[in-house]
Amino acid sequence: MTKTDLTMNHAFVLPNSGHKFDAKASKMGMWLFLYTELLLFGGLFIVYMAYRYLNQNAFLLASFELNVWMGTINTIVLLTSSLTIAMSITALQKGDTRLSIILAFSTILAALVFLVIKYFEWGAKFEHGLFPGMDHYNSLPYGERLYFYLYFFMTGLHALHVIVGGIFIGVVIRLIRKGRINKNRISLLENSGLYWHLVDVIWIYLFPLFYLIH
């Protein structure tokens, strides 16, 4: 008797099998993962809060170095990308695969725009020598150093999430094209959407904390 026979003859399958696809389990798993992401950034928010309290004037002074307009544009770009991925889900639910792909693709485009703007923002800071370890940075008072350190750490980690989210959506687009994600099996697209919205939510907090509190 061969191995396949052994498994093939195993006719009985439990109704609640872990090997069956379960859309609800998939969604719940994604949400649980989002909680861990929230608390990952949460640790950084705790650090931000403690050091903002200890160095109020330094944080205020340092925050004027950031360009509010670039931040605002980036916020709008991200919010719009959230809209397009949400619409992409609706499109696929309604069965319009083509529109769904176009919308998901525009989310990736928005992610790229976000990263390009971020690149110029960071570039300007590098020119001023504000990256941790650079000469100008080292001449700043401690409070301002902490501010820039946290700025680079938090927006950097966020940018990393933007990249990961973009790749995730890219994979999802490929699977929609192959038909593996479709009207009846939409979980992965929904999950990529959830992840993308989380990236958005984190930025919603980062934006005022670093750019707006003057």
Add this chain to the structure above:
Amino acid sequence: MTVAALPQTNFFQIKKGIFSWLFTLDHKRIGLMYLYSVGLFFLVAAGLGVAMRLELLNPGRDIMSPQTYNQVFTLHGVIMIFLFIIPSIPAVFGNFFLPLMLGTDDVAFPKINLLSYWLYVLGALFALSTLMYGSGPADTGWTFYAPYSVKTGTNVTMAVLAAFILGFSSILTGLNFIVTIHRLRTPGMGFNQMPLFAWSLYATSWIQLLATPVIGITLLMIVAERVFGIGLFDPAIGGDPILYQHLFWIYSHPAVYIMALPAMGIVSEIIPTFAQRTIFGYKAIAYSSMAIAFVGYFVWGHHMFTSGMSGPAAIIFSILTFFVAIPTAIKVFNWVATLYKGSINIQVPLLFALAFIFNFMIGGLTGLVLGAVAADIHVHDTYFVVGHFHYVMFGGAGFAFFGALHYWFPKIWGRMYNMRMANIAFTILFIGFNMLYFPMLILGLEGMPRRYYDYLPEFHTLNVVSTVGSWVLATGLLLMIGNLIAGYLKGKAASANPWNGITLEWQTSSPPPLHNFDKMPELTKGGPYNFPNAKSTHKK
């Protein structure tokens, strides 16, 4: 070859070869791979522990230099915490038995389960790599306190990255269990018909999920601080080391419950089976697991009473700490009440469960001493803490782990170990354990500080007792492991249900078939521990 012979094909036989194990999606095989890995690291770290006790046999230098001693106790802590206790019960017995107890054939995400195991291996390799290069493993203690962890020349970066990866593995296991419990319970099994082990895993998983990310990011900050040489926690450059301690203990205190809660779940399984009667206060035990998980988030500050935290914060944390005692005591009273008037069948698993209660009581009550600000200030960072900690972790979680191993051994391997030998090994283990750790409580009260390779001459006698205890303990451990291996190799065949248990895992053959059940498992009416032939019920 007839179809009727098929139920005899268990999950060991269905596929052979090393790759059928390494890339298996079967929760039982993943659980066993965890068991072998975790067991290996336990032996390594226990060996380091024995070496430390040997160094402390006499005042002054015996077998290692102060620096080596610092590295040994750090390695002992890191391995025991991150590579043994945290994954031990959830990843080994949780993986193996949670789906069986819920009457399903696997966890909700089998691939993520395998990923979680491989992340564990990767993390272990990172941790072991610190031995190989530079100035050796970290010497900071397992807590990696800043600013020392930022300044020391030992391989802290690698050790910290190892903890980060292991944390990720732990998160994925927790995530998997929560979804499994929500989605894969057998039809008819509500949350309140779940075995208590599943409840304890549910509570544990929430801790793994919500606490671990905080330490992940904290450890990344330590890495960044070391690699880029710029400070978040070093006071010399504007940081605040107490903030590191806050972040560290926001994870690491709940992590203590990651270790203890599943152990309580195991005891809640063993006791009704060997008392042959329904558990007293099912809901109280189930919900107290959730309560411990919940309250466990609010008490981290009690590790920091002497660190320079503010007085009011210390008092609030101290008060909150006492609340943990309530759900813990509820459990203990319910276990004892379950035994009362039961038809007690004294077997090794029950002995381990009783030893758990005994040790955990000592651990828990000394914990209250440490939880009170005024008392803690006197015994902080003394051997009292070491004793307390090991009573909870080793005497509690460790003994429950061994108990579970003896309880489920016939189910996992379909064989039985030698009972007489198991009893002897247990007795030696129990005596050795108390001989090793009880003197530490006294030494701590007398003022012997921890984490030194040396001590004043007046502490000599008790240190000798403790070191001899470590030898007794090691003997017991080796006997126990030898007995289990002998049972695995040539023990006599065990029936599907040798202890007459009634949770669902006992309804399938031993070892279980690949898909766990060949027919629908049947739920017992009136709760998971409603023994049909019980002599008495708890109804008045």
Add this chain to the structure above:
Amino acid sequence: MKNKENITSENHEQEHVSSYSELFGTWAALIILTGMTVFISISGANLRTLTIATALLIASVKALVVGFYFMHLKFETRLYRIMIIIVMALFTFFLIMVILDYLTR
């Protein structure tokens, strides 16, 4: 067979499909809130604590809008709302206890 049907019917429970206009409205609200928070920040530079509070308040309203409409929390079962409330409550507690230590040190 009967059980199998149960499982599939459970999976076919009607998912909420957001209409394009609903999503577009959500987006418009988020943009308006962003405009508000930027405006307050630029014009109200003298009211420091007020700007922190309003900035965080507006951010939280935005996060709720994203969560409820884009992430479908509004249309999920109660379980999801309970879970997120517990997670956020825990995190808020962390913030409160840490800042309490600093405020009273």
